[in-house]
Amino acid sequence: MIITRTPFRVSFAGGGSDLASFYKRHEGCVLSTTINKYMYVVIHPTFNRSETVVKYSKTETVNDIRQIQHPIARQLLLDHKLDGVEIVSTADIPAGTGLSTSSAYTVGLIHALYAFRGKFCAQERIAKEACELEIEKLGEPIGKQDQYGTAVGGLKFIRFLPDDTVEVESLIIDPAVRKQLDDNLLLFYTGMTHSAGTILREQNTNISGAEDKFRNLVKMTELAYEMRDALTNGNLDAFGYILNENWLLKRQLASQISNDTIERYYHIAMESGALGGKLLGAGGGGFLLFYCPKEKQSRLRCALSDLVELAFSMENSGTKVIYVGEKDWD
Structure with a gap:
């Protein structure tokens, strides 16, 4: 069994400049911090290894991971070529409240899947893969601040550059x-x-x-x-x-x-x-x-x-x- 804990983020200024429609024309930047409220993701083998189970606000049990309705879980299991597992998520706050629950789930599940396979993955790489999943593979009309804001901890200044790269600078204050x-x-x-x-x-x-x-x-x-x-x-x-x-x-x-x-x-x-x-x-x-x-x-x-x-x-x-x-x- 693997359990990951991913903090939610609070963004202070610059939100919206992480959208490609903006940063392709002008560098974007956001000042944000992680907070002590979290998304927890648990992954472990199912008892019946022919089944894959995903539990969130509802429970899905399938014999073919392509049948999973939760788009993030389905795509990540396909990417990692992994079935016969149970994935359970729970959070300190409800979804749709502006603290990045969806991206925190994506980040936490990517981290859990790597750990489950015995592989280390750095926080900024997890954030990059979360962006690729949500924006490119799933076509969500979102930016990049939530993935980096939750994957990388602390008070930080995040820059979104026209070449699609992202730079994260920890902010050191008294x-x-x-x-x-x-x-x-x-x-x-x-x-x-x-x-x-x-x-x-x-x-x-x-x-x-x-x-x-x-x-x-x-x-x-x-x-x-x-x-x-x-x-x-x-x-x-x-x-x-x-x-x-x-x-x-x-x-x-x-x-x-x-x-x-x-x-x-x-x-x-x-x-x-x-x-x-x-x-x-x-x-x-x-x-x-x-x-x-x-x-x-x-x-x-x-x-x-x-x-x-x-x-x-x-x-x-x-x-x-x-x-x-x-x-x-x-």
Whole structure:
């Protein structure tokens, strides 16, 4: 048996610039961090070796892996030429909430399959293979930030280059600044989930056809660099203000990124002490992230008392194997 644990990610600035429709014309970049909420993937031999079992929100049992309905699991088992196994996944948060559940599953399963076969695979290679699977083989209209954001741990600056390569730079900041940043970040669940594919398809079209949307994303990449510099210089108020400016630009990229409910909660938070915030993921629902100084957090929590707060902290590890059982089959 192999168990992998893959952290979810929180993206602060530059989201959307990881789409090929943008970075082929202008370098993209994202500032993000992994957090202590995880996707767990378990793989072990089935008792009846003629069967392959995949368990997620439902259970599939097949005699031919080509019959598996879950597209990620089916494609990866075909790629690895592996059957007669049971794959089980569970997560700390629900899908469709903007914390990269789908890519974390892909990353965690790739890692588990390599480990199950007794092979080592570096985190950045896992991220690259996850991008190839989701974008090229499965044709998802997504970018590359989630795969690298979950596979590689810690607070990092990720660059998406026109030649399709990706560079990941760990961000080194003063430990006291990091702790204060951690203390001042708050997550609230809106109660709404979203279809990332629908929103990203529109965003891709808009970036390719509307110059104002393209310029918005160029400005968002500039803000990502400014945010990186603010953190390395220990200027957390600037971090909060940039977070807000990034959101004001992002919500204009596609029609379904925001809605009246999200705008109402965002306005309440800003009136209650937050310096900035954003909706995580593609948009339309999921988690709202806010940067709020500690002395104003009680007021903000009271103002958003009808939302569920998710306690979290930043962490440094990426995808990892957390359990290896004895190999008892050939």
